[in-house]
Amino acid sequence: MTVKSGLGTLEFVFYFFTISLFVRRKTLYLKEPVDNLKTSVHEIYLSLSGEGISTGIPTVFVRMAGCSLRCGMSAGRKLWCDTPYALSSSAGEEMDLKRVLNRIRELSPIYTQILLTGGEPLEGRNRDFSLALGDEIFRTRQSSGSYPRPRVETNGAESIEGLDQFVFTLDYKLPGSGMEKRMNLENLEIYNKRKNELDEIKFVIRDRGDFERCLEVIKTHRLSGNLLASPVQGELSPEILAEWLKSSLGSGLRLSLQTHKYIWGDKRGV
Structure with a gap:
């Protein structure tokens, strides 16, 4: 039997191999059927x-509920999380994959960046949901070349191993957050191995001690690429952090400010 196809032999083998990997990855990582x-x-x-290397790019935000970290609540200091309303896993609306995908398509009929954030998109049941969502978005967008991989903003405590369908904004929590012991250090090795020019690591700086620790982490783990330093709003002025960066030219750090707060303040969903 002759199969009529526009694919050559090598192209067909490559296509079959790619699909096989796609199915196998789902088998390895997903705990229940996608449906x-x-x-x-x-x-x-x-x-x-609002921040990082994609500042200013139109983006569809998918904010999942639930995060076990409580950043900033150390030594009697206050919680600094930007989205405390999304920390509880019961803070959102129960949604299935089809409904989320349909909403994304409504908001972005012309492909633009998609950001999975939270809460924490890789924690608990959010993880399987994010993997399936990322696979589906990549499958439908890869031929267009327009933002095929969703960006995942993750807190640094959850593993990013094997998640090639995403690009990452990977947090590293410094001592001022009270959460540094929760950091998954293997993520830094994975970041280095990925060598993805769209990946970034974000350090939120509370004080000089945090800044010095940030420099130590960069040196110890030989980090390079997109390394972001962001001041805790209301606790460290951007001007002071800028001066520290000017005196640490070899670090590779760049200043990242939350421009959405300058535009909209604390408004949600804008």
Whole structure:
């Protein structure tokens, strides 16, 4: 029997191999069938990316509910999380994969960046949901070349191993957060091995001690690429952090400010 196809022999083999890997990855990582997947989603909206290397890019935000970290609550200091309303896993609305995908398509008929954030998109049942969502988005967008991989903003405590369908904004929590012991150090090795020019590591700086620790982490783990230093709003002025960066030219750090707060303040869903 002759199979009529526009694919040459090598192209067909490559295509079959790619699909096999895609199916195998789902088998390895997903704990239940895709059709059964649901999670708690706090909000889905279109806005502009407010920080990091994608600042200013129109972005569909998918904010999942639930995060076990409580950043900033150390030594009697206050919680500094930007989205405390999404920390509880019960803070959102139960949604299935189809509904989330449909909402993304409504907001972005022309492909633009998609950001999975939280809460924490790789924690608990959010993880399986994010993997399935990322696979589906990559499958439908890879031929267009326009933002095929969703960006995942993750807190640094959850593993990013094997998640090639994403690009990452990977947090490293410094001592001022009270959460440094929760950091998954293997993620830094994975970041180095990926060598993805769209990946970034974000250090949120509370004080000089945090800044010195940030420099130590960069040196110890030989980090390079997109390394972001962001001041804790209301506790460290951008001007002071800028001066520290000017005196640490070899670190590779760049200043990252939350521009969405300058535009919209604390408004949600904008």
